[in-house]
Amino acid sequence: MSDAASSPMLEIRHVTKRFGELSAVKDVNLTINKGEIFALLGGSGCGKTTLLRMMSGFETPTEGAVLIDGEDVSNVPPYKRQVNMMFQSYALFPHMTVEQNVAFGLKQDKLSKAEINSQVQAMLALVHMTDYAKRKPQQLSGGQRQRVALARSLAKKPKVLLLDEPMAALDKKLRSQMQLELVDIVESVGVTCVMVTHDQEEAMSMANRVSIMHEGQIMQIGSPSEIYEFPNSRHTAEFIGSVNMFDASVKHVGTEASLMSCTDLDSVMAVEGGVNALEGARVGVAIRPEKVIMSRSQPQQTQNWAKGSVEDIAYLGGHSVYHVRLASGKIVMATTTNVDRHEQRLTWHDEVYLHWSASSSVVLYQ
Amino acid sequence: MSKLGARSIIAVPYLWLLLFFLVPFIIVLKISFAEMQYAIPPYTDLVAWVDEGLTINLNLGNYAYLINDDLYARAYLSSVRIAFLATVCALLVGYPIAYAIARADSATRNALLMLVMLPSWTSFLIRIYAWVGILKNNGLINNSLMSVGIIDQPIAMLNTEFAVYLGIVYAYLPFMVLPIYTNLVKLDNSLLEASADLGCPPWKTFLTITLPLSKAGIIAGSMLVFIPSVGEFVIPEMLGGAETLMIGKVLWQEFFNNRDWPVASAVAIVMLLLLLVPITFFHRYQSRELEA
Amino acid sequence: MQTGKLSTWSKTFLSVGFFFLYAPILILVIFSFNKSELVTVWAGFSFKWYGELFRDPQMLGAAWISLKIALLAASTSVVLGTMASIVMVRMGTFKGKTAFSSMITAPLVMPEVITGLSLLLLFVAMGQSLGWPGERGILTIWIAHVTFCTAFVAVVVSSRLQELDESIEEAAQDLGAPPWKVFFLVTLPIIAPALMSGWLLAFTLSLDDLVIASFVSGPGSTTLPMQVFSSVRMGISPQINALATLVILAATIAVFIAWWIAQRSLKQTTHISK
Numbered sequence: 001m002s003d004a005a006s007s008p009m010l011e012i013r014h015v016t017k018r019f020g021e022l023s024a025v026k027d028v029n030l031t032i033n034k035g036e037i038f039a040l041l042g043g044s045g046c047g048k049t050t051l052l053r054m055m056s057g058f059e060t061p062t063e064g065a066v067l068i069d070g071e072d073v074s075n076v077p078p079y080k081r082q083v084n085m086m087f088q089s090y091a092l093f094p095h096m097t098v099e100q101n102v103a104f105g106l107k108q109d110k111l112s113k114a115e116i117n118s119q120v121q122a123m124l125a126l127v128h129m130t131d132y133a134k135r136k137p138q139q140l141s142g143g144q145r146q147r148v149a150l151a152r153s154l155a156k157k158p159k160v161l162l163l164d165e166p167m168a169a170l171d172k173k174l175r176s177q178m179q180l181e182l183v184d185i186v187e188s189v190g191v192t193c194v195m196v197t198h199d200q201e202e203a204m205s206m207a208n209r210v211s212i213m214h215e216g217q218i219m220q221i222g223s224p225s226e227i228y229e230f231p232n233s234r235h236t237a238e239f240i241g242s243v244n245m246f247d248a249s250v251k252h253v254g255t256e257a258s259l260m261s262c263t264d265l266d267s268v269m270a271v272e273g274g275v276n277a278l279e280g281a282r283v284g285v286a287i288r289p290e291k292v293i294m295s296r297s298q299p300q301q302t303q304n305w306a307k308g309s310v311e312d313i314a315y316l317g318g319h320s321v322y323h324v325r326l327a328s329g330k331i332v333m334a335t336t337t338n339v340d341r342h343e344q345r346l347t348w349h350d351e352v353y354l355h356w357s358a359s360s361s362v363v364l365y366q
Numbered sequence: 367m368s369k370l371g372a373r374s375i376i377a378v379p380y381l382w383l384l385l386f387f388l389v390p391f392i393i394v395l396k397i398s399f400a401e402m403q404y405a406i407p408p409y410t411d412l413v414a415w416v417d418e419g420l421t422i423n424l425n426l427g428n429y430a431y432l433i434n435d436d437l438y439a440r441a442y443l444s445s446v447r448i449a450f451l452a453t454v455c456a457l458l459v460g461y462p463i464a465y466a467i468a469r470a471d472s473a474t475r476n477a478l479l480m481l482v483m484l485p486s487w488t489s490f491l492i493r494i495y496a497w498v499g500i501l502k503n504n505g506l507i508n509n510s511l512m513s514v515g516i517i518d519q520p521i522a523m524l525n526t527e528f529a530v531y532l533g534i535v536y537a538y539l540p541f542m543v544l545p546i547y548t549n550l551v552k553l554d555n556s557l558l559e560a561s562a563d564l565g566c567p568p569w570k571t572f573l574t575i576t577l578p579l580s581k582a583g584i585i586a587g588s589m590l591v592f593i594p595s596v597g598e599f600v601i602p603e604m605l606g607g608a609e610t611l612m613i614g615k616v617l618w619q620e621f622f623n624n625r626d627w628p629v630a631s632a633v634a635i636v637m638l639l640l641l642l643v644p645i646t647f648f649h650r651y652q653s654r655e656l657e658a
Numbered sequence: 659m660q661t662g663k664l665s666t667w668s669k670t671f672l673s674v675g676f677f678f679l680y681a682p683i684l685i686l687v688i689f690s691f692n693k694s695e696l697v698t699v700w701a702g703f704s705f706k707w708y709g710e711l712f713r714d715p716q717m718l719g720a721a722w723i724s725l726k727i728a729l730l731a732a733s734t735s736v737v738l739g740t741m742a743s744i745v746m747v748r749m750g751t752f753k754g755k756t757a758f759s760s761m762i763t764a765p766l767v768m769p770e771v772i773t774g775l776s777l778l779l780l781f782v783a784m785g786q787s788l789g790w791p792g793e794r795g796i797l798t799i800w801i802a803h804v805t806f807c808t809a810f811v812a813v814v815v816s817s818r819l820q821e822l823d824e825s826i827e828e829a830a831q832d833l834g835a836p837p838w839k840v841f842f843l844v845t846l847p848i849i850a851p852a853l854m855s856g857w858l859l860a861f862t863l864s865l866d867d868l869v870i871a872s873f874v875s876g877p878g879s880t881t882l883p884m885q886v887f888s889s890v891r892m893g894i895s896p897q898i899n900a901l902a903t904l905v906i907l908a909a910t911i912a913v914f915i916a917w918w919i920a921q922r923s924l925k926q927t928t929h930i931s932k
Contacts, residue, residue, distance in 0.1 A: 056832055057832075058828060058831075077831070077836075078828070078831045078832050079831045079832070079833075079834050079835055079836050079837075080834075083832075084832055084833065085828075085829070085832045087825040087828070087829055088825070089823055089825050089826075091823060091825040091826045091828065091829035092826075092829075093826060093829075093830070093844055093848075094826075094848060095844075095847045095848055104830065104833050104835075104843075105833030105834050108833060108834030108835050108839075109834060152829075152833070153832075153833075156833065156834065371837060371838065372749065375741050375744060375745060375749075376745050376749065376752065376758075378738065378741055379738045379739075379741045379742040379745065379758075379808065380745075380754070380758055382738055382804075382805070382808070383742075383758070383761040383762070383805070383808070384761070385780075386777065386780070386801055386802075386804075386805040387761050387764070387765060387805055388757075388761060389780060390773075390776030390777050390779060390780040391776050393776065393779045393780050393783050394772075394775060394776045394779055397779055407782050407783075407786065459675065459678070462667075462668075462671035462675075463671055463672060463675040465668070465671075466667075466668035466669075466671045466672050467672070469665075469668060470668070476917075476921065478672065480913065480917050481676060481679075482675075482676075482679070483913070484909070484910065484913055485679050485680070485683060487858075487862050487909040487912070487913050488683070488862075488902075488905055488906045488909040488910075489865070489866050489883065489886075489902070489905050490866050490868075491866070491868055491883050491886055491887060491890075492686070492886070492898070492901075492902040492905060492906075493682065493683065495686075495886075495890050495898060495902070496682035496683060496685065496686045496902070497682055498890070499685065499686070499689070500682060500685060506685060509699070536678070536679075536682070539675075539678075539679065589767060590766070590767060593767035593768075593769070594767055594768075594769055594770070596769060597768075597769020597770065597771050597772060598769070599770065599771050599869050600868060600869065600887075604890070614769060614770075614771045617771045617772075617775065618771060618869075621775060621873075622872075627779070630775060631775065631779065634771070634772045634775050634776065637769065637772060638772060641769070644767075645764060645767060645768075648763065648766075648767055649759070649760055649763045649764065652763040652766070652813075653746075653759040653760075653763060655813075655816075655817075
């Protein structure tokens, strides 16, 4: 990916799609590089599927252009694009065998029988389905169908592979295994890949870059860790993982650290670095639950702490999530790892001090 | 899909139906305003060149005739009455059958459904004809009742309104069962379980859950029986005898026996107006089925 | 709905229902083998009415005409009906769609006397002003039958088309097949069983039609139902029972074949469409 990273394979330029009165996609700009695995992440109705369908050619943009490998394909029908899609339902042809399914796209290119045959065999070997070549789709399990669908969409060596909710049709246990395997296959082929999903775990574990979509717009683009650690909006922070959100007003803007006041806390609130706001401005401060530390005694620090009582505990095996009610009534979540089996854990109604470091929180302006 | 291809796929069936389904009604409407004449064709033109001027002869005489002769009013009324009562009977017979089939397991279900539909794949005429042999005075029922000695005079069954009801229910039963079944089979069983769980006895669950949710099927089935029955010709002709007055038979006689095309057209137009509401009703249900 | 053992109530309803549906047909079949002229008194087993049926040139001629019309009408209406259902299910909305869907559903319930009369008047008007069709006969019956059979085929095919996952067709396009090729390589093979049952339905409807054919037929094009109708009007005839038995036999075989095909394809595709 390193040397190819600079050259774009798929470009979305000022694309808007309207269905009657409704704008499904609003002035979206995206550049996806060669060999990248890119995820469009968002809730239902955020426009991610419409955007994907414009990449595949099933929808044409109302405004703007879709470029593949530098060529404007906005009005090119799907059957003339070098883009192939793996459908959410897999959409295998029920009246054809596994082999015939994989060969279908190659036959449309009028390749010779020998070429088709060798490519089909190579694809089936790639997804470990050689033994099932003569089966019909309805004789396969969910995971096997996904492999066939993947082989079918890779067979034509597309410039871009599109994955529409690739794991949605699988049960939960199979998902994590297939996620890794799918990434391995896609990377071994080296194809540029765009996936659409509503599942943040799926996007984070599979993609190199993730874009968060909301109401037809792209809110943030970045690597999974950037998006998790440095969300740029309340929406992104709340959409990815869980977060504690505080309303605060800016008290002092410094270069090393800035101070704010927050009525929920028993102390002043400090964040690392400067703040892009005037003193007195209202901002949001987000802190991930795993960055909140709980203790029975009052912490040494004079900033970023509050006192509360344990309201609820969700025991999740490896870790537990505590819901702590502050004096202001606000509930703050804190995660602890269950390291020791016999430790004296905090329990319901225990008095507890919460604190965190200035580098853990993120200031959000919108 | 390419614009041209899409348009031609729409155009072919569209034009066919326009020409052979819609245009004919306009012609019927036109001829219903014409006068009968002994010529070929046996009706006058509405638009004619008289004294070098275009004149339009709108003749309302046929409609006046339908109003003045109470035969027509009686025929319309009794057609609607017979069709309505027969539809109710078909519903009472058909609903339990549809319900029973929907409750069977899926393998049995398909077999039972096929058994219900099978008779309608054999000739309609022949099935009605079968009842003639059963119902007539020296027919199967009367003969067996008399030979056993329950009666000594044959009961008149053929050529009565009763026979027409029987014929309609018999011939149209599958059309009642099928839409109700399609509706019932989609009914989520957990709704019935939830109702039972909340303390509702089975009969009440049926009345408050099953019946309202199968309303669409009941309407569709009833329309499929009622609308064609109003204009039915074969059944009243073969089973109803001279006494049973139905408008389909009147139209037939007006056309084939009296050769009065304009009056027959007027009869058809009035029948169509009468059926407009139920047809619209049926269309609304059916197009939802077709597109959803 | 709940699937399971049938209750006593259900069994009773079904038995009474099926008795009502099948008893008259059974009686018809039994008496077709009756030696006696009287249709209601059993006088011994005989095939004589079948012999007479096959020596009746009018019956045979009418049967031949009816078969020809039914074959033609069924095949045409499968093509038109399939196009119509694609328009209804897959084309989205367009100007005049409501009118289109009304013209598809109305023939399902339209009283036959109205359809028959209106088509006849159309043919007469066209004959007068265009000189075509010159005379009424097989051609006009064919047109009339196609018109109402198309509606029935459209209903059967539409319901199958709705079950078909649209992304299967999209996948074919995505893999490089233009729309017309998608239809022939993917859609058509998958909905073929529905086309089969649509064809069979249209065939029997055409074969069965008395009223519409009576209006639009001309001299020399008497169909089988017309022939049967005129002979039963004269009174009951055991020859008709023999004919009825043959029709029932043919229909039963056809329906069983269609059912078997449908069951088989159902087993093949239920996994996929769900």
